[in-house]
Amino acid sequence: MRVGRTPSDEKAAAEPESTGESSTTFRTAWLILVACVAVSLVVAAMAALNTALPDIARATGATTGQMTWIIDGYTLVLAALLLPAGAIGDRFGRRPILMVGVIIFGLGSLAAIWVDSPTELIITRLIAGVGAAMIMPATLSLITAGVPREKRAIAISIWAGVAGAGAILGFFVTGVLLEYFHWHSVFITFAASSLLILLLTFTIGNSKDEHPGAFDIVGSLTSMTAIAAVVFGLLEAPHRGWTDPLILLCLIGGVILIGAFILIEQRRESPLLDVDLFRNRAFAAGSLSVGLQFFASFGVFYLLLLQLQLVFGYSALKSAVALFPMVIGVGVFAMIGNWVAVRFDSLRFVLATGIAIAALGVLAIGIIDADVYWKLGTMLGICAVGIGLATAPSTTAIMSNTPLENQGVGSAVNDTARELGAAIGIALAGSLLAAGYSKRIEGTADLVHSQLSAVDPAAADQAADGVRSSLAGAVEVASQLPPQGAALADQITAGATAAFMPPLQTACLVLGSVLLAGAIFLGWFAPREVIAPEDV
Structure with a gap:
């Protein structure tokens, strides 16, 4: 299979001539910047709480298992929702989905400063994970659909570098905050960053699939369940043991569901x-x-x-x-x-x-x-x-x-x-x-x-x-x-x-x-x- 230059590619490649080289270059650079800031927030949030966890545990009385899910709940939801979230962005517009994701992420982060129990904190992390799943695919797809073809490789390089280093940024920023402030400052920073990114998204263009087919509900539910089961099994295996019945059920069941997902997708028109x-x-x-x-x-x-x-x-x-x-x-x-x-x-x-x-x-x-x-x-x-x-x-x-x-x-x-x-x-x-x-x-x-x-x-x-x-x-x-x-x-x-x-x-x-x-x-x-x- 080969995906070559589509009409959209030709339009993107020709855009500098019709709109002015300097104007297009600025819009391209600005789009890359906004997308990279957004993806860095998502990746940093995956790592940041590892640093803050001891302080959080002392303040909330979290058990070892609860501490695990303060971290892993975000990752589980993020992984499970990525494919459906990406498809929704293609259908309804990548910028609107990015904006909704940023709002959900920000509200989930802000809610964390008012919780009293580990369970409530885990719920806020799950909410933030939903927002992150909407943000992450939208950032890269906005770049690849909105950047002229000849500059796309450089744009992807920058995005990949930022996404790869985002975890360490999370460790660093959290470490600085905890040197001087309460652990709530980590979530306040996430919420404030979300507000900034939301304002920035108003300054970039939108893109979407102009002729989408019917939304694949069955495939979405199957993929979410399969990935959630596999990720849950992998995250819990070091704590429960690889032979634990629940772990085996999740891993084996998840693999079976992945196989079912492949069969389902091969038979669907959209x-x-x-x-x-x-x-x-x-x-x-x-x-x-x-x-x-x-x-x-x-x-x-x-x-x-x-x-x-x-x-x-x-x-x-x-x-x-x-x-x-x-x-x-x-x-x-x-x-x-x-x-x-x-x-x-x-x-x-x-x-x-x-x-x-x-x-x-x-x-x-x-x-x-x-x-x-x-x-x-x-x-x-x-x-x-x-x-x-x-x-x-x-x-x-x-x-x-x-x-x-x-x-x-x-x-x-x-x-x-x-x-x-x-x-x-x-x-x-x-x-x-x-x-x-x-x-x-x-x-x-x-x-x-x-x-x-x-x-x-x-x-x-x-x-x-x-x-x-x-x-x-x-x-x-x-x-x-x-x-x-x-x-x-x-x-x-x-x-x-x-x-x-x-x-x-x-x-x-x-x-x-x-x-x-x-x-x-x-x-x-x-x-x-x-x-x-x-x-x-």
Whole structure:
């Protein structure tokens, strides 16, 4: 299948001549800016609360399970609604859907400052997730439909770089706010940013499918249920265990529903998603590459934030700053990767090379003992170079092979690949880390119990359970011991760190191996051209 220059493409390409080069250039740059500001808000909100969670837990009394869903509820709703939201934008207009999404996101964020319980806070996060699902595909589809064809690759490069670095922006901004203000300031910032973006959207143009078919209700419900089930299973698996009946039901049931969705879409005249797009090797390779990038980045973020804060002793803000090599690498090499892929018809080379370099960086974290930051920062920078090279070409391949009238759905495929990749990466990294830590920590937990049981048996049980739960739990137990327990505190910290680092490195080796296998596959499967020829 080939999607070449459509009449809309010709119109977009000719627009500079009819409206004036400088005027078109300004409108193009302004559209890109507004879209990037909006997508950065959505991505930052996915990561920001990881930093604020300890303060939120203390203020609301949230349990471990509730803390998980303060974070994951947003991601679950976002992932489940992306495809229908993208299709609605194509049908009714991408700018109106962006505006509605920004309003919903802002109201959900603002409501969070008045809640009293963890359950209420989770509900506000679900509402914000609904808004985010409407914002994210609209931003990219507005760019691809509204930017002249010859500037589209650069625009997508900028969007992809911003979206890739948005999580670290969330960590950083939240860290700065928590240094000086209450955790409510995070949600106030989200709400204020939403108002600003809403005002900015009045200054950009609209686009939509002029001849939409009937809306695919059955496909929408099936896709939402399937993705929600899979994402729920992946997010909960590290906590419940992969053999938990609910996890198995969600994962197996979700995969079955994905199969049903494919069959349903193949039989509909106006499908939510034309699944035949995946027969296009550029589209399919781009989708796989996006999933692999976020599989690596969010899995590594999950592991390294724990290492930076609990092993290196960094504050939340300093940890965010320590991840800046990722921002620089992705931002710079996104532009380079897309230019090379488009200019030299080298999509296969750029995707395979980028993912392979990212794999080497992640494998290096698993092999080299990073006892000082510069070692860790160097390896993180290598990961960032690889992800940066692959990120924009992947999105360009997806959007260039999606019909112009369906850009919202194409954008949603790109974003769904991101969410699924991130969920799988976090689930795999979290499960390997938890299993390895539990296997190695028993000796330290027994030592804590034996030394404290003579003084307070109940406290001894509680302290031992805290040490067994996680490195964070062990650090908390050590910090609460009285001054005369300093020797025991040092033993707890040393034992917990020794139990934490080997599974962290094992998790990186597994993540890196998956990336390397993906790079090899992309080197065989991906076509040379960004727009795949009809015979592939």
